Amino acid sequence: MFESISFLIHLAVFVPILCGAVLLLAGTRLEELLARRVATAGFVVPAVAAIWLWWAFSPDPETGYAFMSDLPTGLQIIGVSLKFGLNGISLPLFVLAGVVGLAAGLYALVSGAERLRQYLSLLLVMQGGLMGIFASVDVFFFYFFHEIALIPTFVMIGIWGGRERHYAAMKMTVYLSLGALLSLVGLIALYVQSGAESFDILSMKEQLSGQTLSTVAQNYTFALLLFGFGILVSLWPFHTWAALGYGAAPTSAAMLHAGVLKKFGLYGLIQIGAPLLPQGAENWMYFLALLALGNVVIIGFVTVAQRDLKQMIGFSSVMHMGYCFLGLACLSAVGVGGAVILMFAHGLTVALLFLLGNCIYQRTDTFDMREMGGLGRNAPVLAAFFVTAMLASIGLPGPGLANFWGELTVFIGLWQYREWMVVPAVFGVVISAVYGLRAVGNIFFGEPTESFRSVAAERKISDIQSHERTPALVLLLLLILVGLWPRSLTDAIDQSVSPIYQVTVPSEEVSAAGDAGIRPVALSGEEGLPSCCAPPRPGPENEASANVLSP
Amino acid sequence: MNENLSPFKEIAASNQWSAILPEISLAVLALGLLVLEVFFPRHRRILIPRIAIGGQLVVLAAVLLFYRDGAGFLGQETFAGMLFHDQAGQAMRVFFLLSSLLVGYLATVSLAGKPVPKVEFFHIxxxxxxxxxxxxxxxxxxxxxxxxxxxxxGFYVLVxxxxxxxxxxxxxxxxxxxxxxxxxxxxxxxxxLYGIAGNPLLAGASPDPxxxxxxxxxxxxxxxxxxxxAGMAMVIVGVGFKIAAFPFQIWVPDVYQGASTPVTAFLAVASKAAGFAVLLILVLKVFQPMEAVLVPLLSVLAALTILFGNIAALTQRNTKRLMGLSGVAHAGYLMVGVIASLYVPWAQGAVLFYLFAYLLASFAVFGVMAHLSPEDGTGDELDDYLSLAGDRPFLGAVLVIGLGSLAGIPPLAGFIGKLLIFVAAFQAGLYWLLGVxxxxxxxxxxxxxxxxxxxVFRYWKTADDEAEDKQPSRERREVTPVGRWILGGLxxxxxxxxxxxxxxxxWLERL
Amino acid sequence: MNIGIMDFLATSALLFAIGFFGILVRRNTLVVYMCLELMLNAVTIALVAFSRYNGTMDGNVFVFFIITVAAAEVAVGLAIIVALFRRRHTIQLPQLNLLKH
Amino acid sequence: MVDFLFYIFATLTLGSAAMVVLSRNPVNAAMFLIVSMVGVASLFVLLSAFFLAVLQVLVYAGAVVVLFLFVVMLLDEEDKRRVSPGKLNSVASVVALVLLLLGAFSIVISPDLVVPGMAEPRTLGTTEAVGANPSEYGYHLFTTYMLPFQVAGFLLLVAMIGVILVSRKYRDDSEVPARS
Incomplete structure (x- = not known):
């Protein structure tokens, strides 16, 4: 049943959940120190397992998956069983979940939250759910683990949250439940129409390769998935829950949710929606691209208008989801591959930003950026961290950060899809630069404001402490590692993406991507989007896209 | 009467009392309780509820051991066609025994200290x-x-x-x-139905219609x-009352609120489940040929039931009324499952699974309610639950799990129930009903x-919240160790x- | 004779309708209860008529059961009404309104 | 002759049923109920269900309605506080009545009833009057309907216990004020 080291996936998923259950059930009977150790174990195991699996990743050339395992749970009547496995799309996100979870967990351990055991146990359950989402090959469990990860978020916001936490928790609950339900119906529709009698992605694919669904069915089903997942990923105009929720959420919950959980919807569209419903995806993509531009431009301006640091980070995460959507909208190996890298990099970045934002809050007692200033003198290292994170978030090529590669590939894909869309997309980068750099300036440079002086007079403003530095370093190191050595991920991504999102692009044109002579590639029509299930076509175009992804 | 003698023997032979041994033992136990009340000295009478619960446990164990697959009567008619034993019937047997056991436990909690006789409650x-x-x-x-x-x-008296x-x-x-x-x-x-189906001049008429x-x-x-x-519609109305389908749900909020908590739980779970067991039998085995009329009728009822139940529950502040009206909504989902079972055979199992999940979750919630409401019948308002999780974390946790399952949130049983019904409904092509x-x-x-x-959320109080809160005056009913096991087990x-x-x-797949 | 099953059925249906109407309009619990009995009687007429015309016994036996159940129901119902009257000193439905939130 | 009797009994049944609904005084209503029950019993006689007719008179007219009368007298509620049904309620009731009558009418003239041999109303006597023989009841109750018969016994027991429970006075039966 277990193939090689696939048990590591089970460990990564179930150890955190078990640790969480132990903390919750034992309560105060567990000594403080022991409780912390249990929680630490719960956070370290998935991260280590994820990295190990990344190292050992070598997918089965036939299915594209590695580390497959299968445990029946009693719902075989509708073809559900607990199938785990990783392919090139899920691997980066699995690693992301493990690492961000580790950082969020380490930070939560020192956050000094009241009723720490319950807080940690909820976080652990969430972590287990997150690992489960990206490891599931079974669509049912994919959804199921998402909900396991989602529910603790509501509770954490409702209990440990900041301002307006009740309202935020309620609004998030209703919004995200609606989104989750819509996508659930979409998944059920997919299941029923595929006729595979199984929720397994692979058998659905196999079944659908035999007979393609009618265009109407594809359109409806994909619409359900698109809007269901879209709400979960805060697609414009369904984004209103996001900034509010993140503003109220405790830091670790915000890190996990914005960093990892929000990628669920995109991942669902990339891994399940578009490959299984190619026609529906193609018909909806132009509309999706327009909405995504709304994310980039409109939310970009909204972000610029923010004065509250946490709100700003929240809105910027909404905005950057727009780039991921744009990458997906290209439906080309380049664009989708870029979207996956960007999801990975953005997850690390936004988690880092939330973490550092809270560090800043603890030193200034406010999230209002107008009342900050001059923190850089007291906390130069913190400033360095924050600037790096901000630069990464903007997508500047600066210190070899992964975001840059992600955005670049998305833009290349977009250029091939619709030239004009590149203009507002790049304009979005400018907007990011405006608010990002302004935030850096407001917080760290300039003269200290009145209120900051009074805070500084009361107590000594320290630089970033080791307990804050450790989780931040974990995130930053991975970001830089992938930024310097993108092939560590892109090879795997490319292996999985290119057979699905083949584009009939003559190899010369793509390899000449740097030149000015690129022509948009017609993607519409029959030849543009081959059936998802056609065998991977070895040939120049695959290599070409690989080249683009792996500079 | 001579010519009647041989059919007499034949019919007598079909009176297979051993097929309904579980029911008979319950009835004998019920009579035994009354006898015990007469013969027990006063101070021993407190044992009688325990005897009742113990007896039920024995019957439940026996059913699970020997009658799980019908004890050899599966697929047979007994008592001259009065009864038919199938797998669903066996599942419902377990279901009713389980719910009556739990009602018995809730009654020992809830009726304690109230000036009413206890033994008769268990008898009924x-x-x-x-x-x-x-x-x-x-x-x-x-x-x-x-x-x-x-x-x-029985319910008239219990209510x-x-x-x-x-x-x-x-x-x-x-x-x-x-x-x-x-x-x-x-x-x-x-x-x-009797009149038309027994008409000897019509084709297919039967002497035993x-x-x-x-x-x-x-x-x-x-x-x-x-x-x-017309007969079918009227029978459906009669069953619709039991399952509290719209528009026959008008009794639900009032009756749920007025009855004592164990009885409310019994009504909400067992009575409703009985309605659905019967509806499944009627729809699948009797009225199935009338699909053309039956399906639209049930579909409209189901949609209205779902909408009415949920919308009416939105504004409720009384928890019993809330449970009642949300129970109406659950009846709607279950009706969707019943309709789907006309087209998708395994949907019957889905309905039963949903019922079992509903039983667990409802009794968890009602169990918490029974421990919270003081003796005068108040304490059922939402405001009485403020800061429950802080004061009594165990009850709070049980309540959250129960409510979460009722809401259909993964990873709880209620979600699986809803999922099964929705998948079945989708396979049956009931798209608009699914949307509703x-x-x-x-x-x-x-x-x-x-x-x-x-x-839960209020247990983390800020100064603002503190000012808002009415401090609930709650008499504490301690949860006994047994109660902890039962509620924790649920x-x-x-x-x-x-x-x-x-x-x-x-087990349910074998239907 | 020219009286057929339709005539009995019509009587039954009319009686049923009268009973139902009574339940809707009357506010005195006792009279409402009497109307309930009228409805049950309407059913028995239909059953006996069908039994007679179909030439089977089952309808008649069913009526036997219905009468039994109706008597039991009346007993319980009247006991509840009396107990309620002792506490509230009214049996008019609009005044029995404690159960509105 | 039988036709004539039928019309008399049907009118009696329906008329006094209407009076049950319409009479202001519950005592009068109970009296009319008795008449209506006797009317139903007479219809049973026309249908040759003599045993049921006797049962109807004994149980309904003799026991049930007398019980009603007792309770009416016991409660002795003068209908001074007459509550007339609201306007909406009355309109709704009348609409319901009309619909019911239409429904009843449509059932009665339903073409499905008009089957060969029934288009002409079958005279009583073409089929065997099985309901006339009391021993038939005994035979059926103790063979085919054995189980329901036994269950009915429990039903009566529960009803009996229920009545005792609800109406008996207990020593500690103090009035507990209800929440209002």
Missing amino acids: LLVVTAALMLLAQSNHFVMFFIALETVTI SYLRYQSISLEAGLKYLILSGVSTAILLFGIAL MNFGALNAFLKNHPENSLAL ALFGVVLSIYYYFGWIRSA AAATVVLGFFQGPLST
């Missing part, structure tokens, strides 16, 4: 349970009617059991009148007979979370069934 509880078990296996309208009425009359409270009596009276009307309509429907099989055979020949259609159901689920999340919010089962459905689903 046992008789009603036996009748419910027969109801779920009935195969003939006479049996169906008598079992149904035994249940109903008005706290007879020193006007609201309890008032609830009893309302239940009585509305249930009486529904019974009359049901009977008229049966009469019409109230037998479900015979009636089904007749309806296959006359699926569009208007008298039969989803809308209902979103609404339900709102009010269930409102309750959870009252119970919550644990709800969670485990969300992850791992193994034994239950394989």
Whole structure:
């Protein structure tokens, strides 16, 4: 049943959940120190397992998956069983979940939250759910683990949250439940129409390769998935829950949710929606691209208008989801591959930003950026961290950060899809630069404001402490590692993406991507989007896209 | 009468009393309780409820051991066609025994210290349970009617059991009148079906037209007979009252509020489940030829039931009324499952799974309610739950799990139930009904979370919240160790069934 | 004779309608209860008529059961009404309104 | 002759049923109920169900309605506080009545009833009057309907216990004020 080291996936998923259950059930009977150790174990195991699996990743050339395992749970009547496995799309996100979870967990351990055991146990359950989402090959469990990860978020916001936490928790609950339900119906529709009698992605694919669904069915089903997942990923105009929720959420919950959980919807569209419903995806993509531009431009301006640091980070995460959507909208190996890298990099970045934002809050007692200033003198290292994170978030090529590669590939894909869309997309980068750099300036440079002086007079403003530095370093190191050595991920991504999102692009044109002579590639029509299930076509175009992804 | 002798023997041979041994033992136990009350000295009478619960446990164990697969009667008619034993009937037997056990436990909690006799409660509880078990296996309208009425009359008494409270009596009276009307309509429907299906001049008519099989055979020949259609509609109305489908749900909030908590739980779970067991039998085995009329009728009812239940529950502040109205919504989802089972065979199992999940979650919630409400019947308002999780974390956790499962949130059993029904509905092509159901689920999340919010979120008080809160004056009913096991077990089962459905689903699959 | 099953059925249906109407309009619990009995009687007429015309016994036996159940129901119902009257000193439905939130 | 009797009995039944609904005084209503029950019993006689007719008179007219009368007298509620049904309620009731009558009418003239041999109303006597023989009841109750018969016994027991529970006075039966 277990193939090689696939048990590591089970460990990564179930150890955190078990640790969480132990903390919750034992309560105060567990000594403080022991409780912390249990929680630490719960956070370290998935991260280590994820990295190990990344190292050992070598997918089965036939299915594209590695580390497959299968445990029946009693719902075989509708073809559900607990199938785990990783392919090139899920691997980066699995690693992301493990690492961000580790950082969020380490930070939560020192956050000094009241009723720490319950807080940690909820976080652990969430972590287990997150690992489960990206490891599931079974669509049912994919959804199921998402909900396991989602529910603790509501509770954490409702209990440990900041301002307006009740309202935020309620609004998030209703919004995200609606989104989750819509996508659930979409998944059920997919299941029923595929006729595979199984929720397994692979058998659905196999079944659908035999007979393609009618265009109407594809359109409806994909619409359900698109809007269901879209709400979960805060697609414009369904984004209103996001900034509010993140503003109220405790830091670790915000890190996990914005960093990892929000990628669920995109991942669902990339891994399940578009490959299984190619026609529906193609018909909806132009509309999706327009909405995504709304994310980039409109939310970009909204972000610029923010004065509250946490709100700003929240809105910027909404905005950057727009780039991921744009990458997906290209439906080309380049664009989708870029979207996956960007999801990975953005997850690390936004988690880092939330973490550092809270560090800043603890030193200034406010999230209002107008009342900050001059923190850089007291906390130069913190400033360095924050600037790096901000630069990464903007997508500047600066210190070899992964975001840059992600955005670049998305833009290349977009250029091939619709030239004009590149203009507002790049304009979005400018907007990011405006608010990002302004935030850096407001917080760290300039003269200290009145209120900051009074805070500084009361107590000594320290630089970033080791307990804050450790989780931040974990995130930053991975970001830089992938930024310097993108092939560590892109090879795997490319292996999985290119057979699905083949584009009939003559190899010369793509390899000449740097030149000015690129022509948009017609993607519409029959030849543009081959059936998802056609065998991977070895040939120049695959290599070409690989080249683009792996500079 | 000589010519009658040989059929007499034949019929007597079909009276296989061993097929209904569980029901008989319950009835004997019920009689035994009354006898014990007479012969026990006063100080020993406190043992009688325990004897009742212990006896039920033995019966439950015996059913699980020997009758899980019908003890050799599976697929047979007994008692001259009065009963038919199938796998669903066995599942419902377990279901009713389980719920009556839990009601028994809640009664020991809730009735303690109230000036009402205890033994009779258990007597009626046992008789009603036996009748419910027969109801779920009935195969003939006479049996169906008598079992149904035994249940109903038992409930009249149980609902008005706290007879020193006007609201309890008032609830009893309302239940009585509305249930009486529904019974009359049901009977008229049966009469019409009997008349038309027994007409010797019509093809397919049977000399025993109230037998479900015979009636089904007749309806296959006359699926569009208007008298039969009218009869079918009236029978559905009668059953609709039991399951509290719209527009026959008007009794629900009042009766739920007035009855004592164990009785409310019994009504909400067992009585409703009985309605669905019967509806499944009627729809699948009797009225199935009338699909063309039956499906639209049930679909409209189901949609209205879902919408009404959820919308009415949105504004409720009284928890019992909230449970009642949300229970109406659950009836709607279940009706969707029943309709789907006409097209998708395994949907019947899905309905039963949903019922089991509903049983676990409802009893978890009602169990918490029984421990919270003081003796005068107050304490059922949402405001009485403020800061529950802080004061009594165990009850808070059980409540959250129960409500979460009712709302259908993964990874709890209620979610699996809803998922199975939705998948079945999708396979059956009931798209618009599915849309309505989803809308209902979103609404339900709102009010269930409102309750959870009252119970949990407020325990982290800020100064503002402190000022807002009315401090609930709560008499503490300590949870006994046994109670901890029972409530904890319900919550644990709800969670485990969300992850791992193994034994239950394989059992229900065999339907 | 020219009286057939339709005539009995018509009588039954009319009686049923009268009873139902009574339940809707009357506010005195006792009279409502009497109307309930009228409805049950309507059913028995239909059953006996069908039994007679179909030439089977089942309808008649069913009536036997219905009469039994009706008597039991009346007993319980009247007990509840009396108990309620003792506490509230009214049996008019609109005044029995404790159960409105 | 039989036709004539039928019309008399049907009118009697329906007329006094209407009076049950319409009479202001519950005592009068109970009296009319008795008449209506006797009318139903007479219809049973026309249908040759003599045993049921006797049962109807004994149980309904003799026991049930007398019980009603007792309770009416016991409660002795002068209908001074007459509550007339609201306007909406009355309109709804009348609409319901009309619909019911239409429904009843449509059932009665339903073409499905008009089957060969029934288009002409079958005279009583072409089929055997099985309901006339009391021993038939005994035979059926103790063979085919054995189980329902037994269950009915429990039903009566529960009803009996219920009545005792609800109406008996207990030593500690103090009035507990209800929440209002």
